Each structure stands twice: as structure tokens, then as C-alpha cells.
Amino acid sequence: MEISFKINGEMQTVDVAENTPLLWVIRDILNLKGTKFGCGKAACGACTVHIDGNALRSCSIPVRFAENKEVITIEGLGTKENPHPVQQAWIEEVVPQCGYCQPGFMMATAALLAKNPNPTDEDIDRNIVNVCRCGTYYRMRKAIKRAAELSAGEIHPSEENKV
Template sequence: MKISFNINGQPQTVDVDGNTPLLWVVRDVLHLKGTKFGCGKAACGACTLHVEGEAVRSCSYSVKFAEGKRVTTIEGLGTKENLHPVQQAWIEEVVPQCGYCQPGFMMATAALIEKVPNPTDEDIDNNIVNICRCATYYRMRKAIHRAAELNQSSKQIDQ
């Protein structure tokens, strides 16, 4: 079936089985490889992207549900020249080790700080529940606080 949605600001139509997980459409049909496959059961969060600004685990989200919606992947979060506050914070705190799970964490964090601009440690514990095999959690927590700070100051500049 044909499914149309907006991905990273661009309109896109794909012709696939509507039950295909969004993850595989993004990776194998649209060739955006930043979104990762981890467990395939919505347990680890490596495949997290945004649908209408909400963090979604795309390995367990049928592409048909994205019809007419706005999808954002790590490739649409920021660029090398114009990093998203989350990416900036991740570099400042030297978070990634192997890096495989990090796009999922960054997408989850970007969604969190839009809803909770200044998350507490408890907010982080309750909302950022992805899994990192390198165990970068300690630096990630620091980076989430830093990203929230950067995000707020960039919004003040915008206003």
C-alpha cells in the first residue's frame, strides 16, 4: 500500500506492506541509517524517533500509522553546522562510546526536554528508559541536564 508522510521536513511516499515496522522503512527504503535496530520488541529504545514530536519506538510501530504524520529521525535533529542542543550536550559531555544506541537516546531526550524543559533526575529516570550496553548512563544524565540548559537558552535567544 502507498503511505505518505513527512520525514525530516520532506514529503515522502512509500509503497510497502502497511504492517512493515517504520524502522525498516526508514532504514532500508529511505536509506536513513541513523535509526538503529536493537531488540525489535520496543524494549531497548535504539530505534527511537519522533512521530508528531512524540518519542516512538519504530521497530514496533507499523508504517501505516505514520500516514499523514510528521516523522523526525536523528538525521533531521541537527546538522554538523547547526547541532541540536542535545547533540551539542552529548559532545560536551563526551557521551558516546560505541555509539550504537545513542541516536535513540538523543531522540528520547529531545522529546523529553520539549515537554519537561528542566527535567529532574527523577524525570530522567522515569522517561529515559533506553538501554546502553556500554553503560554511558552517568554521562548521559549529565548531558540531559546540559541539553535542557542549552535548549532553554537557545529558546530565549529566539524570542
């Protein structure tokens, strides 16, 4: 069936089985490969995207759930020229190693900071529950705090667009 939603600021209509996981629509139909497949069971968070501002695991969400909603992926978070504060902090702290899980973590962090601009260590522990095998959690924690500082000083365009 035809399903329409906004993704990274652009309306898209796809014609797929309505229970197709959103992840595969994003990756294989809309060709946005930054959102990763890790487990397919919402257990690792590599596929985290924003749907109407909430961080959700797209591998386990049927595409029909996104109908008429706004989806943001890592490609819509920021650009090299104009990185989101979370991406800026990730660059400053040189967080990624293999990098595969990082888009999911950055999406989860951006959603956390939008709701809680100054998270404590306990807030971070409770909310950032994705899996990273390289063990970059130590730098991520520093980057999350740095992103909170950066966000305090500016509002990023991708946040302004939100309702």
C-alpha cells in the same frame, strides 16, 4: 500500499506492505541509517524516532501509523554545523562509546525536554528508559542537564517547524 508522511521536513511516499515496521522503511527504503535496530520488540529504544513530537519506538510501529504524520529521525534533529542542543550537550560531555544506542537516547531526550524543559533526576530516571550496554548513563545524565541549559537559551530550527 502507498503511504505518505513527512520525514525530516520532506514528504515521502513509499509503497510497502502496510504492516511493515516503520523502522525498516526508514532504514532500508529511505536509507536513513541513524535509527538503529536493537531488538525489534520495543524493548531497548535504539530505534526511537519522533512522530508528531512524541518519542516512539519505530521497530514496533506499522508504517501506516505514520501516514500523514511528521517523523523526525536523528538525521533531522540537527547537523554538525547546527546541532540540536541535545547533540551539542552530547558532544560537550563526550557521551558515546560504541555509539550504537545513542541516536535513540538523544531522540528520547529531545522529546522529554520539549515537554519538560527542566527535568529532575527522577524525571530522567522515569522517562529515559532505553538500554545502553557500554554504560554511558552517567555522562548521559550530565548531558541531559546540560541540554536543558542550552535549550533554555535558544530555540532550535527543528523545533520551530513543529505545529
